[in-house]
Amino acid sequence: MSHQSATLAAATRPADPTKLRALEVLPWVAALTFYFVAPGYEPLATQVFVMILFALSLDLLVGFAGIVTLGHAALFGTGAYAAGLLSVNGITDPIVTAVLATLAAAAVGLVTGALMLRTKGLALLMLSLAACFLLYEVANQATPWTGGDDGLQGVTFSPLFGIFPFDFRGQTAFFYSLGVLFLAFLAMRRLVNSPFGWSLRGIRENDGRMRALGCPIYLRRLTAYVLASAIAGLAGALQAQTTQFVALHVLSFQLSGDILIMLILGGAGGLYGAFIGVPVYMLAQDLLAKQDPANWYLWQGAMLLAITFFAPGGLTALAQQALSAIKGKLRR
Amino acid sequence: MPAGGGLRALATAAVLGTAALMTVPAQAETVMVGVILTYSGRDAALGDQIDKAIRLFQKLHGHELPDGVKVELIRRDDTGPNPDVAKRLAQELILREKVDILTGGQWTPNAMAVAALSKEAKIPFVTMTAGGSKVTLQSPYVVRTGWTLWQSSYPLGQWAAKNGFKRAYTAVSDFAPGHDGEEAFTKGFSENGGEVIGSVRIPLKTTDYLPFLQKVKDAKPEVLYHFNPGGPQATAFMKALADIGLTNSDIKIIGPGDITSDDELPNMGKAPLGVITMLQYSPAATRQANKDFVAAWKKEYGADSVPTFFAVAGWDGMRAIYDAVAAQKGKIDADRTMEFFKTWANPGSPRGPVRLDPVHRDIVQHMYLRRVEEVEGKLANVEVETLPQIGDPWKTVVLGKQ
Known part of the structure; x- marks a missing residue:
C-alpha cells in the first residue's frame, strides 16, 4: 500500500516540505534570545517548552491523523508519574528516566489506543475522556505511592550527563528542555513528511478511500496514537524533571482541555501551531494572572473568544494571511 | 553655622555630607x-x-x-x-x-x-x-x-471518649490535613477507651457527600468525626447531612471548626445546630x-x-x-x-x-470547644470550654521530641 499512498501523497504534496525555510529558524532564535533578554523567566520558559512538546504530540493526532481526543493528559501524566516514581525509588538519571517514562506512556497508549481506535468521532471522544478520568482516579486513590492530592514529594534528579545539576534558577532545566524539544521536533518533522505521515493525512480526509486503496487504517491510526503517546509521555517526564514535582493536575481533564485550546489557538495540522499557540496562551495567562489575580480567567476567556471569532483557523493561519498579503503588496 | 574661613566651611560641608550619606540607606x-x-x-x-x-x-x-x-x-x-x-x-x-x-x-x-x-x-x-x-x-x-489539625482533633478525640462516646466513625477529605485529622482523632479517642469502627476518605475535590454519609449512616456509630477544608465545602457537607437525615439524629457530629466555619454558617440552614467543634477562634468570642x-x-x-x-x-x-x-x-x-x-x-x-x-x-494557642447555637436568631459557634496554650501535639505524641 505504501507505494499507492506515496503516489497519492506526491500528487497532493505542495512545494517540497522537507526543505528548511528561513522562517523555521525563528522559534529557536526567539527561545535563545528570550534567555538573554528576560533573566528570571527561565522557569516560565521551561514550562512553555514542555507544553509545546505536549501540544506537538497532540498535533500529530488532531492535526494529522484526525483523531480528536479530550484525554491526552492521561499520557502526559503517565510520563510524569513514571519519571517521578522512578526518581523516588532511586533511579534519578534524567536521560534514563525520560526514556523509561516515554516507553511507559507508549505502553499505556498502546493499550488504551487499541481499544479506543475501534471507534470514531463522539464515541472516541468519550472513551478518551474515560481513560483520562480512570487514570486520574487511580493516581488519586493510590495515595501511598502517588501522594494523591498532596502531590509526589521528594522528587529529585541527578545532574544532567553527571555534570549539570538542576539548579534553583532553572538554567539547566531551560537548556535541557529546549534541547529535547528540538530533537523531538526534528523527529516529528521527519515523521509527518514521510509516506506514513501522508497516509495519516489521507485517513483524516477520507478513510473510506484510503481503505479502498488498501491502507491498513486501524494499524496506521494505532501507530500514530502510540507515537503521540510516547511524545506526550516524554513531555510529562520533562515536566517532572524540570519542576522536581508531580501533582495530580498532570492527569486532569483540565490539562487535556487546556492543551487542546492552546493547539487550536495556534492552529492544528502544521507543526507550528504549537510554537505559536502555547507561548501566546501561557504568556497571556502569566501576565493576566499578575495584573488581576482574582478575575484573570475572565480576561483569558475574552481573549479566546476574540481569537475564535476573528481567526478561526488559529494564529498561524492569521499570520500566513498577513504574510501573503505583505508579499502580494511587495510584488505589486 | 557661623561663616568662618573658606577652608572651614569646606570641612563642615564635608562632615555634614558624610553624615547625610550615612543616614540615606535608612530612608x-x-x-x-x-x-x-x-x-x-x-x-x-x-x-x-x-x-x-x-x-x-x-x-x-x-x-x-x-x-x-x-x-x-x-x-x-x-x-x-x-x-x-x-x-x-x-x-x-x-x-x-x-x-x-x-x-x-x-x-x-x-x-x-x-x-x-x-x-x-x-x-x-x-x-x-x-x-x-x-x-x-x-x-x-x-x-x-x-x-494544625492535630491541635484540634487530638484533644477532640480525648473529649469525645471522656464524654461517654464509645463507637466513632471518621470521614475526612483525602489529603494531608485530612489524614492528620483522622490519625489525631483516632489516637486521642482510642487512648481513652473509644473505638473507631470505620473510616472513609472523601476525595478533596468532591461536591457530593451523600454516598459517603450513607456509609456512615449504615454503620450506626455514636459519633461522627468529620473534616473538610471549610468554605463552600462545609456548606455542601451540612446540606448533605440534612438531606440524608443525620441532623439531630443519634449520631453526634464533631470535628475541627472548619466544618462550621463562620462565614458559611448563614448558608447552612438549621443543619449544624448542636454540632461540636474544636478550634482556636470564634468571632462570637467576647x-x-x-x-x-x-x-x-x-x-x-x-x-x-x-x-x-x-x-x-x-x-x-x-x-x-x-x-x-x-x-x-x-x-x-x-x-x-x-x-x-x-x-x-x-x-x-x-x-x-x-x-x-x-x-x-509552630503556633501555640488556646483551643476552644464550641457548640453551634442560635444567638439572636443567628447561628454562632459559642465557646463552651478553653484548653490553654496547646502546641502541635503531633510533634510530642508522634515525633516524640520537643
Whole structure:
C-alpha cells in the first residue's frame, strides 16, 4: 500500500516540505534570545517548552491523523508519574528516566489506543475522556505511592550527563528542555513528511478511500496514537524533571482541555501551531494572572473568544494571511 | 553655622555630607513580600478571607513601621490546591521580584512545595492556614501562624471518649490535613477507651457527600468525626447531612471548626445546630481584642461580613511579618528573621494569646470547644470550654521530641 499512498501523497504534496525555510529558524532564535533578554523567566520558559512538546504530540493526532481526543493528559501524566516514581525509588538519571517514562506512556497508549481506535468521532471522544478520568482516579486513590492530592514529594534528579545539576534558577532545566524539544521536533518533522505521515493525512480526509486503496487504517491510526503517546509521555517526564514535582493536575481533564485550546489557538495540522499557540496562551495567562489575580480567567476567556471569532483557523493561519498579503503588496 | 574661613566651611560641608550619606540607606527600605493565595476558582472564598485580613492589617497597622521602611506585597493566584502552580509562582517571586519574605500558604500541599523552595533559596516563609503537621519540618525557614489539625482533633478525640462516646466513625477529605485529622482523632479517642469502627476518605475535590454519609449512616456509630477544608465545602457537607437525615439524629457530629466555619454558617440552614467543634477562634468570642477586631472588620467590609479563623491566621501572619520587619528596620536577613520568630508572641491576638514554639516554629494557642447555637436568631459557634496554650501535639505524641 505504501507505494499507492506515496503516489497519492506526491500528487497532493505542495512545494517540497522537507526543505528548511528561513522562517523555521525563528522559534529557536526567539527561545535563545528570550534567555538573554528576560533573566528570571527561565522557569516560565521551561514550562512553555514542555507544553509545546505536549501540544506537538497532540498535533500529530488532531492535526494529522484526525483523531480528536479530550484525554491526552492521561499520557502526559503517565510520563510524569513514571519519571517521578522512578526518581523516588532511586533511579534519578534524567536521560534514563525520560526514556523509561516515554516507553511507559507508549505502553499505556498502546493499550488504551487499541481499544479506543475501534471507534470514531463522539464515541472516541468519550472513551478518551474515560481513560483520562480512570487514570486520574487511580493516581488519586493510590495515595501511598502517588501522594494523591498532596502531590509526589521528594522528587529529585541527578545532574544532567553527571555534570549539570538542576539548579534553583532553572538554567539547566531551560537548556535541557529546549534541547529535547528540538530533537523531538526534528523527529516529528521527519515523521509527518514521510509516506506514513501522508497516509495519516489521507485517513483524516477520507478513510473510506484510503481503505479502498488498501491502507491498513486501524494499524496506521494505532501507530500514530502510540507515537503521540510516547511524545506526550516524554513531555510529562520533562515536566517532572524540570519542576522536581508531580501533582495530580498532570492527569486532569483540565490539562487535556487546556492543551487542546492552546493547539487550536495556534492552529492544528502544521507543526507550528504549537510554537505559536502555547507561548501566546501561557504568556497571556502569566501576565493576566499578575495584573488581576482574582478575575484573570475572565480576561483569558475574552481573549479566546476574540481569537475564535476573528481567526478561526488559529494564529498561524492569521499570520500566513498577513504574510501573503505583505508579499502580494511587495510584488505589486 | 557661623561663616568662618573658606577652608572651614569646606570641612563642615564635608562632615555634614558624610553624615547625610550615612543616614540615606535608612530612608528607603522596601521589604518585598510575596503572597500566594487562592484568588480564583471554587475556593476563592477562603483566599478572600485571608486577603481581607491582610488589607485590614495594613490599613490599621501599616504605619507602625520605623521611618522610611515600607512593606510591599506582590500577590499571586495558585488557583486552589495545586502544589505545582504554587511552587512555580514562588520560584518566580524569588527570582523575578526578589521577594524577602514569602507568605500565604493556604493549602498544605502548596505549602509543602513552597516550603521546600524556601529552604533552597533561604527565604523565610510564613505559612498562614496550612494545617498539615509536617509542613514546618520541610524547611528551617518556615513558621506557621494558623493551626494544625492535630491541635484540634487530638484533644477532640480525648473529649469525645471522656464524654461517654464509645463507637466513632471518621470521614475526612483525602489529603494531608485530612489524614492528620483522622490519625489525631483516632489516637486521642482510642487512648481513652473509644473505638473507631470505620473510616472513609472523601476525595478533596468532591461536591457530593451523600454516598459517603450513607456509609456512615449504615454503620450506626455514636459519633461522627468529620473534616473538610471549610468554605463552600462545609456548606455542601451540612446540606448533605440534612438531606440524608443525620441532623439531630443519634449520631453526634464533631470535628475541627472548619466544618462550621463562620462565614458559611448563614448558608447552612438549621443543619449544624448542636454540632461540636474544636478550634482556636470564634468571632462570637467576647474577648476585648476580638470585639475590636470584629468591629474594625465589619466597618471595613460591611455588617454581613464575618472574619473567620482563616482571617485571624492571616492577621497574625501579617503581625509576625511586620514585627520582624520593624525589628530589623527593613533590612531582612533570613537567619536573623528566623531567630526573631523563635521568640515572637502576640498576646493581643483576636483569638487570645499566641506565640511561636521555638523548636518547631509552630503556633501555640488556646483551643476552644464550641457548640453551634442560635444567638439572636443567628447561628454562632459559642465557646463552651478553653484548653490553654496547646502546641502541635503531633510533634510530642508522634515525633516524640520537643
